[in-house]
Amino acid sequence: RKEVEQDPGPFNVPEGATVAFNCTYSNSASQSFFWYRQDCRKEPKLLMSVYSSGNEDGRFTAQLNRASQYISLLIRDSKLSDSATYLCVVWGGNKLVFGAGTILRVKS
Amino acid sequence: ETGVTQTPRHLVMGMTNKKSLKCEQHLGHNAMYWYKQSAKKPLELMFVYSLEERVENNSVPSRFSPECPNSSHLFLHLHTLQPEDSALYLCASSHGRDRFKNIQYFGAGTRLSVL
Numbered sequence: 001r002k003e004v005e006q007d008p009g010p011f012n013v014p015e016g017a018t019v020a021f022n023c024t025y026s027n028s029a030s031q032s033f034f035w036y037r038q039d040c041r042k043e044p045k046l047l048m049s050v051y052s053s054g055n056e057d058g059r060f061t062a063q064l065n066r067a068s069q070y071i072s073l074l075i076r077d078s079k080l081s082d083s084a085t086y087l088c089v090v091w092g093g094n095k096l097v098f099g100a101g102t103i104l105r106v107k108s
Numbered sequence: 109e110t111g112v113t114q115t116p117r118h119l120v121m122g123m124t125n126k127k128s129l130k131c132e133q134h135l136g137h138n139a140m141y142w143y144k145q146s147a148k149k150p151l152e153l154m155f156v157y158s159l160e161e162r163v164e165n166n167s168v169p170s171r172f173s174p175e176c177p178n179s180s181h182l183f184l185h186l187h188t189l190q191p192e193d194s195a196l197y198l199c200a201s202s203h204g205r206d207r208f209k210n211i212q213y214f215g216a217g218t219r220l221s222v223l
Contacts, residue, residue, distance in 0.1 A: 002150075004150070008148070031207050032210070042216065043198060043215060043217055045214070046211055046212075046213075049211065051208075087151075091210055094205060095156075095164070096153070096212065097150075098151040100148065100149060100150040101150075
């Protein structure tokens with residue numbers, strides 16, 4: 001089993017749609033969780049940190065379910081500029097582990 | 109601009125060449141990292157330096173040799189690479205390595221092609 005698993009997608013959604021991604025992790029001792037965004041042929045950039053049960057930042061909401069060992073990212077009112085790959089990242093055992101990413105394509 | 113600069117941005121090299129990738133961070137961070145990103149695969153952590161000391165080496169072949177002369181600079185020396193080493197090589201830095209200091213900031217990467 002992979003340490004961090006994500007649905008690779010792609011998720012193709014129209015502008016204005018709400019879309020959610022899930023991510024599962026295998027290390028129950030993991031303590032911190034992040035969502036990074038990576039645009040095509042660019043570097044990953046931090047989108048949100050999740051240290052407790054969840055976090056909200058404008059149109060983006062991240063939720064953590066420790067019992068089921070998954071993290072979700074909800075994007076409301078999708079914009080064309082939200083098109084990117086979203087990386088689920090888990091910190092535990094003094095290291096970050098990256099998922100392979102979920103591709104989102106928002107279309108007009 | 110994330111404060112982490114990598115050069116060169118693109119590199120094409122033959123299997124017998126020797127080249128170096130450079131990373132510089134202007135964020136005052138104490139930890140630096142090299143990652144390899146291949147198509148459709150997760151980022152693979154290669155090396156970690158904390159306060160200029162190598163603290164992690166994830167079974168990386170010896171044809172990759174890191175160097176960290178000070179806390180702001182990180183190099184990856186390459187020699188006798190294989191075509192399967194073609195990938196995007198990303199440098200990152202963070203304040204530290206504990207739970208609340210491990211948010212990593214990435215450079216734009218070096219896209220390496222080995223012929």
